[in-house]
Amino acid sequence: MQAWLQVLFSSISVFFLLLLLTRIMGKRNIVRMTPFRFVSYIVIAVIAALISLNLIQNLAFGFISLGVWVLFPIALEYLSLKSKWLHDLINGKETVLIKHGKILEDNLLQTRLTGEQLLRELRSKNAFNLADVEFAVMEDTGDINVFMKSNKKPVSATDLGIKVAPLAEPQTVVLDGTILNEPLFSLGFNTEWLGIQLETRGVSLDNVFIGQVDSSGDLYLDLFDDSVQLPQPKVKEMLYANFEKIQADLTTFALETQNKAAKKMYSKHAGKLEQLMEKLKPYLLR
Incomplete structure (x- = not known):
């Protein structure tokens, strides 16, 4: 068989094999990949390239090496799910960089981060003022998560005591x-x-x-x-506006009428409508 046909055949075979193996290894965000898994992917890619170019004379040796670099990471990940000690050994532990608003210089040195690099990472998390940061930690993926001081966090509807309607995916x-x-x-x-x-x-x-x-x-x-x-x-807004107008009209009728029975009826229905509007407000006004 001609050399180019051998390369073509082996490349197609390795292509579909790698497609299957990456599915077996599971979904991972390359940005949040641990160093160990990143190195594993690089080694697998190199071995696959060598096999597809027929640079490994004995294909059995090539596939054995490929199998080791695929199966061992899967096995270690499974074992790390069972053992916290093994998980920390393979992937590393998170490192606290800022605690109670104070930078931990020893931990910063351990992660080999300079002060300028730390500030750049904080800015990427919308923390431009160091005095606003209460806590910051570097995860085992290298990503830095930031917790702002309580008086600097964005105000939510819960903080304001406002009820909002639950939202589903559009x-x-x-x-x-x-x-x-x-x-x-x-x-x-x-x-x-x-x-x-x-x-x-x-x-x-x-x-x-x-x-x-x-x-x-x-x-x-x-x-x-x-x-x-x-x-x-503006359908919901118009519906709520109509409720407001009706409630205002009922209140006006209750104030203007001299008939006690009618005044009581208008006031009663105005109160019920006001309660209904309070319940519907989170759904109609957002």
């Missing part, structure tokens, strides 16, 4: 001018509903690049023609 129902039926039906809508929404806004389906429906049932559209300005849906 579903893409139109992609590149094509209706995606499965996510549309999963939301309880159909193509007729989508057609009415598009007709109401004066948009044709073939001009829609992406259409998404959020957990509240609002449809967001991104068009191919960016010059077209679409009005944002």
Whole structure:
């Protein structure tokens, strides 16, 4: 067999073999990969390249070496799930860099980070002022996580005592001018509903690049023609405004009428409507 055919055959074989092996080794974010796993991937890639170029004369030796570098990391990862000591030995331990707002210089030296590098990492986490940082730790992947001081953390709805409606993942129902039926039906809508929404806004389906429906049932559209300005849906806001108007009218009627029975009725219903509005506010106003 000619040399180029051998290289072609071995390269195709190794390609599909590596595809299978990487699936077996599991999903990993290369940015958050531990040094040990990164080195394992590099060695596997080098061995695969040598096999595909027929630089390893005995293919059995090549596949044995490849198997060792694939199976051993998998076995060690499984064992590290059972043993914290083995996990720390293989992947290393997290290192505290800042504690109670104070930089731990010894730990900084241990991780071989300079002060400028630490400040750069903090800035990448939106911590531009060192005085705002309460705690910072370097994970075994090399990533630095930052915990801000309590008076410097962003205010949440819970901090303000505001109730908000739970949110679910938005579903893409139109992609590149094509209706995606499965996510549309999963939301309880159909193509007729989508057609009415598009007709109401004066948009044709073939001009829609992406259409998404959020957990509240609002449809967001991104068009191919960016010059077209679409009005944002205000259905929930208008509904809440109508509730406010009705509640205000009932309160006014209760104040103006001289009939005691009517005054009591208006006041009672105004109070009930106010309670209903308080419950619906997180869902209608966000």
